[in-house]
Amino acid sequence: MTESTLQEQTATLLVGAYRSRCSHCQKGALLSDTHHHRVAPGYPRAQRQEAGCGARFTATASTEISLTHADLTDLRPDLPVLSQTRD
Numbered sequence: 001m002t003e004s005t006l007q008e009q010t011a012t013l014l015v016g017a018y019r020s021r022c023s024h025c026q027k028g029a030l031l032s033d034t035h036h037h038r039v040a041p042g043y044p045r046a047q048r049q050e051a052g053c054g055a056r057f058t059a060t061a062s063t064e065i066s067l068t069h070a071d072l073t074d075l076r077p078d079l080p081v082l083s084q085t086r087d
């Protein structure tokens with residue numbers, strides 16, 4: 001990669017107990033999605049028919065103490081889990 005390479009937007013999938021969201025735009029995300037094209041319904045910040053930011057999820061992180069590293073690995077075995085939690 002050179003500096004002139006157009007970087008793909010990436011984000012962390014922040015997983016909570018009942019919903020998950022995108023670290024880039026902070027809107028709801030669907031756990032099964034590889035890219036943030038859809039905003040999860042029911043998320044407080046989501047407007048109707050709102051589209052996601054399109055970022056590619058490159059990792060997962062838990063926002064709930066009850067959701068362990070193993071839980072996230074189980075949910076998304078294709079993504080690495082960040083130990084950092086944030087909300």
Ligand SMILES: [Zn+2]
Nearest residue numbers: 022025036053
């Ligand atoms: Zn997003």
